[in-house]
Amino acid sequence: MTMNLETAAHPETLRRVAIEPVSRVEGHGKVTLLLDDDDRIHQVRLHIVEFRGFEKFIQGRPYWEVPVMVQRLCGICPVSHHLAASKALDQIVGAKNLTPTAEKLRRLMHYGQILQSHALHFFHLSSPDLLFGFDSDVARRNIVGVAQAYPEVAKQGVLLRKYGQEVIRLTAGKRVHGTGSVPGGVNKNLSREERDLLLADIYQIIAWSREAVALARKLYEQSPALYDDFGRFDAHSLSLIRADGALDLYHGGLRARRKDGSTVFDHVNYDHYWEHIFEEVKPWSYMKFPYLRELGPEDGWYRVGPLTRVTQCDFIPTPFADHERRDFLAYGGGSAAGATLGTHWARMIEMLHSAEAIKELLHDDDLLGDDLVVTGERQERGVGMIEAPRGTLIHHYRVDDDDVVARCNLIVSTTHNNQAMNESIRAVARKYLDGRKLTEGLLNHIEVAIRAFDPCLSCATHALGKMPLIVELVDAEGRQVDSLSSGSL
Amino acid sequence: MQKAPAPTLIIGIGNPSRGDDALGPLAIERLEALALPGVELLTDFQLQVEYALDLAGRQRVIFIDATVSGPEPFDFVPVTAAEDASYSSHALTPAAVLHACRKLSDEAPAAEVLAIRGYGFELGEGLSPRAVANLHEAMAFLEATLGAGPAWPGPDPQPETPSTVYPSPVGEGGEAG
Numbered sequence: 001m002t003m004n005l006e007t008a009a010h011p012e013t014l015r016r017v018a019i020e021p022v023s024r025v026e027g028h029g030k031v032t033l034l035l036d037d038d039d040r041i042h043q044v045r046l047h048i049v050e051f052r053g054f055e056k057f058i059q060g061r062p063y064w065e066v067p068v069m070v071q072r073l074c075g076i077c078p079v080s081h082h083l084a085a086s087k088a089l090d091q092i093v094g095a096k097n098l099t100p101t102a103e104k105l106r107r108l109m110h111y112g113q114i115l116q117s118h119a120l121h122f123f124h125l126s127s128p129d130l131l132f133g134f135d136s137d138v139a140r141r142n143i144v145g146v147a148q149a150y151p152e153v154a155k156q157g158v159l160l161r162k163y164g165q166e167v168i169r170l171t172a173g174k175r176v177h178g179t180g181s182v183p184g185g186v187n188k189n190l191s192r193e194e195r196d197l198l199l200a201d202i203y204q205i206i207a208w209s210r211e212a213v214a215l216a217r218k219l220y221e222q223s224p225a226l227y228d229d230f231g232r233f234d235a236h237s238l239s240l241i242r243a244d245g246a247l248d249l250y251h252g253g254l255r256a257r258r259k260d261g262s263t264v265f266d267h268v269n270y271d272h273y274w275e276h277i278f279e280e281v282k283p284w285s286y287m288k289f290p291y292l293r294e295l296g297p298e299d300g301w302y303r304v305g306p307l308t309r310v311t312q313c314d315f316i317p318t319p320f321a322d323h324e325r326r327d328f329l330a331y332g333g334g335s336a337a338g339a340t341l342g343t344h345w346a347r348m349i350e351m352l353h354s355a356e357a358i359k360e361l362l363h364d365d366d367l368l369g370d371d372l373v374v375t376g377e378r379q380e381r382g383v384g385m386i387e388a389p390r391g392t393l394i395h396h397y398r399v400d401d402d403d404v405v406a407r408c409n410l411i412v413s414t415t416h417n418n419q420a421m422n423e424s425i426r427a428v429a430r431k432y433l434d435g436r437k438l439t440e441g442l443l444n445h446i447e448v449a450i451r452a453f454d455p456c457l458s459c460a461t462h463a464l465g466k467m468p469l470i471v472e473l474v475d476a477e478g479r480q481v482d483s484l485s486s487g488s489l
Numbered sequence: 490m491q492k493a494p495a496p497t498l499i500i501g502i503g504n505p506s507r508g509d510d511a512l513g514p515l516a517i518e519r520l521e522a523l524a525l526p527g528v529e530l531l532t533d534f535q536l537q538v539e540y541a542l543d544l545a546g547r548q549r550v551i552f553i554d555a556t557v558s559g560p561e562p563f564d565f566v567p568v569t570a571a572e573d574a575s576y577s578s579h580a581l582t583p584a585a586v587l588h589a590c591r592k593l594s595d596e597a598p599a600a601e602v603l604a605i606r607g608y609g610f611e612l613g614e615g616l617s618p619r620a621v622a623n624l625h626e627a628m629a630f631l632e633a634t635l636g637a638g639p640a641w642p643g644p645d646p647q648p649e650t651p652s653t654v655y656p657s658p659v660g661e662g663g664e665a666g
Contacts, residue, residue: 054612056613078534124538154592157538158542158589159542161537
């Protein structure tokens with residue numbers, strides 16, 4: 001077996017297995033395995049069709065349209081794009097400091113987004129695997145299966161997501177395609193009635209979020225050997241961090257640490273991120289591979305997202321979540337803090353933090369203020385960075401003298417995690433698939449590792465006719481010798 | 490705070506910036522102009538599990554979506570609650586949302602899918618001429634089904650005109666400004 005599993009020595013002699021969710025509109029994610037006649041694995045690669053069309057989609061538009069238009073890039077986290085674009089365009093309009101009302105309303109919107117996205121991920125996408133087991137009956141591994149076996153868990157997951165969507169609706173103005181954030185601030189405040197509507201339920205939301213953290217922890221504790229080791233790999237890490245070292249999902253400087261925990265850089269202003277992050281191209285993938293310039297292309301890849309954020313912040317500035325963070329870091333002498341499946345636990349800690357942050361904001365009368373927008377000296381270039389649910393998100397624009405976007409660069413969290421996801425599925429392949437006859441349950445192990453990162457597979461369109469997940473086994477001549485299907489519509 | 494939901498819910502599904510995927514949202518846009526009594530309208534990129542809560546307590550639900558295959562110009566079929574094993578997707582089918590609704594609230598409303606045939610779905614594309622024609626016929630049918638006045642108060646929708654695309658994208662990975 002080739003140890004790094006990125007490139008096989010003689011691929012022409014091997015069988016190829018593709019795990020490919022075939023979408024009606026776009027291909028998106030695909031995993032390919034190359035195996036020899038003894039089912040030994042020689043190569044494992046995750047391919048994700050990247051978002052190159054997105055940048056073309058934005059270029060040529062008036063800059064004030066951008067915060068709304070970028071929401072059409074992703075149906076799962078439109079608010080993250082809405083806010084990252086707004087932060088970049090704040091710089092374009094010279095808004096160096098937003099009004100307290102504007103910043104707090106944006107934060108409220110963002111925490112609503114984190115809450116609903118993390119709830120969706122844990123309860124809908126991941127909990128079926130975690131509750132029933134990776135090899136369980138595929139027909140049960142869905143939210144309906146959870147609803148049958150764990151009705152209260154399923155209901156809480158749905159209501160948590162619904163609450164986050166309500167926060168978004170009231171701050172962005174609409175349930176989807178909101179317009180609340182604009183260059184230089186926001187275009188609406190929160191009315192007293194809207195504030196009270198959200199306050200009525202927030203304590204229940206915090207209570208359910210605490211239960212969700214407990215559930216994630218319980219699942220980990222039930223199978224510590226599995227959770228510690230599954231898809232595990234060591235990685236450098238990158239996230240935004242507040243000036244005092246606190247977790248801050250809306251704004252901060254860049255912190256990067258090596259695998260051993262030592263600092264690569266800290267509190268770096270992200271306005272010139274390209275001095276620290278470079279995107280490498282590999283011939284076998286459409287998606288680029290970012291790395292830290294300080295560490296070079298071979299070793300400089302890193303991980304972003306909930307696991308990184310919770311482990312490399314100095315503290316979480318809300319009490320329940322910080323208590324859970326300390327327990328998480330202490331668990332097993334730190335074993336969960338580096339585990340791929342520890343991401344689910346960390347994600348629920350962030351959800352709890354978001355619920356607590358929402359509560360604190362709802363008690364702040366600045367949300368009801370009328371001072372919404374500031375402007376300053378017009379700039380040519382703007383960079384916005386935010387910690388989206390899946391990790392660091394970068395929006396970078398250059399606007400010409402006619403107020404039109406001339407250039408645009410987006411680095412989404414799925415791109416940051418490209419190499420990390422590949423490392424994780426290679427670890428899974430080494431341990432679970434190598435030398436064994438492939439089954440749906442075994443192949444699902446690969447998907448479980450991918451789902452821990454929750455990559456955005458360009459899910460902005462979902463018309464009828466989508467095909468199920470198809471796995472094809474192809475021989476060296478390209479002939480299909482077997483196939484598996486893990487879903488149906 | 491809680492009031493009885495409108496008896497009929499119509500959900501338009503699709504991304505307005507992905508060519509014919511805009512058929513669902515455009516249909517909702519047309520229906521909004523009619524202000525139909527007893528009808529609530531929603532639109533989103535895709536169905537998610539929380540829509541199960543929107544379905545609860547309705548007498549009738551209609552899902553409007555673009556479809557890549559099937560009859561032209563459209564198909565209108567009943568849909569019932571059914572398990573959906575496509576859990577790895579970020580979206581649910583109408584049948585799966587109905588099933589989640591039944592599990593969460595013990596019942597699911599009568600439901601239909603209006604599947605309007607589309608042809609092109611690339612980001613930044615406008616509506617294709619054939620999809621425009623299909624939408625027109627689908628809306629005429631829907632207006633008759635709902636017993637409403639004309640569901641097509643204005644001219645045919647025009648493809649969304651993309652803004653000028655500048656020829657020089659950002660450099661690969663380097664300083665982009």
